[in-house]
Amino acid sequence: MGRLALEGVKKSFGGVDVIRGVDLAIRDGEFVVMVGPSGCGKSTLLRLIAGLEPVTAGRIEIDGRDVTALEPVDRRLAMVFQSYALYPHMTVRGNMAFGLETARVPKPEIDAKVAEAARILALEPLLDRLPKQLSGGQRQRVAIGRAIVRDPVAFLFDEPLSNLDAALRVQTRHEIAKLHRSLGRTAVYVTHDQVEAMTLADRIVVMDAGSVRQFDTPEALYHRPADLFVAQFIGSPKMNVLPARAADGGVSILGGPPVAVPLPSRGRAPTQLGVRPEHLEFAAPEAGALTGTVSDVEYLGADSIVFVAHAEGTEVTLRVPGRAPVRVGEAVGVAISPAAVHLFDGEGRALAGGER
Ligand SMILES: Nc1ncnc2c1ncn2[C@@H]1O[C@H](COP(=O)(O)OP(=O)(O)OP(=O)(O)O)[C@@H](O)[C@H]1O
Numbered sequence: 001m002g003r004l005a006l007e008g009v010k011k012s013f014g015g016v017d018v019i020r021g022v023d024l025a026i027r028d029g030e031f032v033v034m035v036g037p038s039g040c041g042k043s044t045l046l047r048l049i050a051g052l053e054p055v056t057a058g059r060i061e062i063d064g065r066d067v068t069a070l071e072p073v074d075r076r077l078a079m080v081f082q083s084y085a086l087y088p089h090m091t092v093r094g095n096m097a098f099g100l101e102t103a104r105v106p107k108p109e110i111d112a113k114v115a116e117a118a119r120i121l122a123l124e125p126l127l128d129r130l131p132k133q134l135s136g137g138q139r140q141r142v143a144i145g146r147a148i149v150r151d152p153v154a155f156l157f158d159e160p161l162s163n164l165d166a167a168l169r170v171q172t173r174h175e176i177a178k179l180h181r182s183l184g185r186t187a188v189y190v191t192h193d194q195v196e197a198m199t200l201a202d203r204i205v206v207m208d209a210g211s212v213r214q215f216d217t218p219e220a221l222y223h224r225p226a227d228l229f230v231a232q233f234i235g236s237p238k239m240n241v242l243p244a245r246a247a248d249g250g251v252s253i254l255g256g257p258p259v260a261v262p263l264p265s266r267g268r269a270p271t272q273l274g275v276r277p278e279h280l281e282f283a284a285p286e287a288g289a290l291t292g293t294v295s296d297v298e299y300l301g302a303d304s305i306v307f308v309a310h311a312e313g314t315e316v317t318l319r320v321p322g323r324a325p326v327r328v329g330e331a332v333g334v335a336i337s338p339a340a341v342h343l344f345d346g347e348g349r350a351l352a353g354g355e356r
């Protein structure tokens with residue numbers, strides 16, 4: 001129960017292609033997070049899965065059954081939105097029961113389901129309150145409760161935490177993770193938040209302009225991004241990307257001394273080198289693969305972000321533990337560990353490298 005499959009799904013609005021042929025196979029019980037830039041089609045794809053919009057082409061299956069032409073109620077999915085859209089004149093209990101009442105579920109069954117959802121979400125003391133008497137986090141829990149009572153085969157979440165403040169986001173994120181562990185239901189979850197994506201997901205879908213760039217585990221996206229887009233989208237601060245070319249004994253960045261990265265023996269030549277800020281270290285100016293001048297230092301407590309400007313006009317970002325041992329204006333070298341290097345060809349496709 002809860003297997004979702006999308007095959008060649010497309011959606012156009014008035015001739016504009018918003019979803020350009022998406023194939024996805026989501027396993028039963030899997031927590032899948034969708035990320036991508038604003039406007040890339042995440043909400044649209046979720047609405048297509050839910051049946052709130054008809055597809056322009058393609059097929060959607062739930063547990064092997066073609067549901068492409070089915071109404072939302074017949075798909076047995078539950079959607080939780082960013083705006084909780086609770087009925088303001090109904091209590092928490094009333095809000096959770098409403099969908100079941102309209103579906104004419106017998107009263108004792110409704111009571112049992114609401115009680116169970118309230119227990120899971122720790123909403124029992126709040127059942128007789130109105131939405132206006134709740135905090136944002138509590139309202140979002142009611143919205144999730146409304147989804148739980150329907151006993152869906154899968155949950156669809158569209159940025160459910162983005163209206164909450166930072167502390168409440170963290171807390172509610174833990175609650176969603178716990179909920180998923182206890183219910184074991186398939187979830188498709190859209191977010192803009194890197195931490196939510198990395199921590200909640202079994203697998204992450206990275207979307208760009210209506211297409212899936214990569215669908216893989218958080219580890220794979222971080223260590224083995226398929227292309228430059230994914231490489232720079234996952235990770236914060238984002239991966240440094242520098243012009244590079246094959247040189248004797250490895251790859252040279254901006255004409256500097258070669259970094260000893262093993263190159264693919266034949267085929268596409270590397271034109272760009274990627275390395276994450278946390279995989280760079282300071283070195284003596286003459287010893288680094290790169291040299292430059294420190295242009296800014298951001299001290300964050302546990303670590304510091306340092307920006308180094310290279311003479312060629314490029315800038316690299318380093319993340320170093322604690323307080324950085326450098327000052328703005330200082331000339332520094334930057335050492336690159338070959339094991340942490342990603343190489344890309346002229347079309348931005350990954351060639352080799354990263355931690356495998
Ligand atoms: N009903 C509609 N009619 C016309 N265009 C639409 C409609 N719904 C969405 N779009 C367009 O489709 C594209 C994708 O929108 P969508 O809401 O799916 O993006 P998103 O990835 O969820 O973005 P965000 O991260 O900002 O929420 C956008 O360019 C949007 O303007």
Ligand SMILES: [Mg+2]
Nearest residue numbers: 042043044158
């Ligand atoms: Mg959206």
